[in-house]
Amino acid sequence: MSFTEQLSEIPWGLVWPLIAIQLILMTAALIDLNRKRSTNGPAILWVFIIIFINTIGPVLYFTVGRRHS
Amino acid sequence: MRQFSLFLGKEWREQARSFKLVWVPLVFIFFGALEPLTYHFLPQILESVGNLPEGAAFTLPEMSGADVYASLTGQYQTVGLLVLVLAFMGSLSGERKSGTGTLLYVRPISYAAYYLSKWTAAVGLAVLSVWLGYGMAATYIVQLYDPVPGFPDVVLFLLVMSVWIAFAVTLTMTASAALPTGGAAGAALGILFIGLMIDGIVGAYWTWSPWKLQAYGLAFLTGSPDSGDLAGSLGVTAGLTILLVLSGILLARKNASKAKV
Numbered sequence A: 001m002s003f004t005e006q007l008s009e010i011p012w013g014l015v016w017p018l019i020a021i022q023l024i025l026m027t028a029a030l031i032d033l034n035r036k037r038s039t040n041g042p043a044i045l046w047v048f049i050i051i052f053i054n055t056i057g058p059v060l061y062f063t064v065g066r067r068h069s
Numbered sequence B: 001m002r003q004f005s006l007f008l009g010k011e012w013r014e015q016a017r018s019f020k021l022v023w024v025p026l027v028f029i030f031f032g033a034l035e036p037l038t039y040h041f042l043p044q045i046l047e048s049v050g051n052l053p054e055g056a057a058f059t060l061p062e063m064s065g066a067d068v069y070a071s072l073t074g075q076y077q078t079v080g081l082l083v084l085v086l087a088f089m090g091s092l093s094g095e096r097k098s099g100t101g102t103l104l105y106v107r108p109i110s111y112a113a114y115y116l117s118k119w120t121a122a123v124g125l126a127v128l129s130v131w132l133g134y135g136m137a138a139t140y141i142v143q144l145y146d147p148v149p150g151f152p153d154v155v156l157f158l159l160v161m162s163v164w165i166a167f168a169v170t171l172t173m174t175a176s177a178a179l180p181t182g183g184a185a186g187a188a189l190g191i192l193f194i195g196l197m198i199d200g201i202v203g204a205y206w207t208w209s210p211w212k213l214q215a216y217g218l219a220f221l222t223g224s225p226d227s228g229d230l231a232g233s234l235g236v237t238a239g240l241t242i243l244l245v246l247s248g249i250l251l252a253r254k255n256a257s258k259a260k261v
Helices: A005-009 A012-036 A043-052 A056-065 B002-017 B022-038 B042-049 B065-088 B094-097 B102-104 B113-143 B151-178 B181-202 B211-222 B227-258
Strands: none
Touching: A005 B102, A012 A043, A012 A056, A012 B022, A012 B211, A043 A056, A056 B022, A056 B065, A056 B181, B002 B113, B022 B042, B022 B065, B022 B113, B022 B227, B065 B113, B065 B181, B065 B211, B094 B102, B094 B151, B094 B227, B113 B151, B113 B227, B151 B181, B151 B227, B181 B211, B181 B227, B211 B227
16 A cells, blocks of 8 residues: 555544644644743753653643743 | 632733643643544554454444543543643642742732632633533544434533532642642642542442542433432532632631742
8 A cells, every 4th residue: 555545544534633732732832932941951852842742742841841930 | 809800810811821721621622532533443553553463353342422431531530630730730839939929918918819710710721621622522422433422411411520620620729729839739639549549449338429420420421320429429529619619718828928039
């Protein structure tokens, strides 16, 4: 099965909300990170966590990464 | 009353600026979408990721709509509660620590308005998130599963679930009024999860408890719950929530002196 065939087999109508949520969470976390600049741990580490860990990455950033001060 | 609406405005702005207004609902919506999809595509998922031996055969149970609601509720009982506690653990203790508290506490404020404004904002956001999450799940469930529970039953279930979520959030807020942020998260999670554990062990005999609410709510989807037990549990939970709110107000006043200047 070719790659394009595999792509067209994915039920995009059902899956796109998940991807959209993923992207919104990621963007919100990155905007916030860019604005705050004071995190628990190095900021670059959080950039990688936010981008590469699905869904949980941004949530981790919002809950434990932001420094509340 | 004027103080209350002022404080409430401040809470909404705080939730918007910290992106809580965005990420808390989104996490619930995400799980609401993921759970029905996972169960619907489970055979394909197993086929493509599981290193199954040649010729392995599974008979997967046929899931009905109510089963998916139940498994999503199980998800919300663990990840959902964790997210809610982590989101609201610092709502009072954080202000004591950051210095926002000092700006407020030197003024003659009503601590009832102060606590209740935070409570309203937090419970509002939490309940809204849960409804949106189940709403998302419902749009998938009606497309992918059969039979699905009727709309009025789902609403009844969500109303019962809201009472439980309100209890969990109130517990977090009061813990946050009493303890520093880390301690508050520990206390709230401890009480919520130990409660769930105790309910798992002796739940058959202890029929009136906040931890039973989700089970009674789910019973609406497959039939109807024991109305006496449901009313009892709702009463106990409402009573506990009111007690927690009152002690939260007292503790917020008492701990105001601990604010960092």
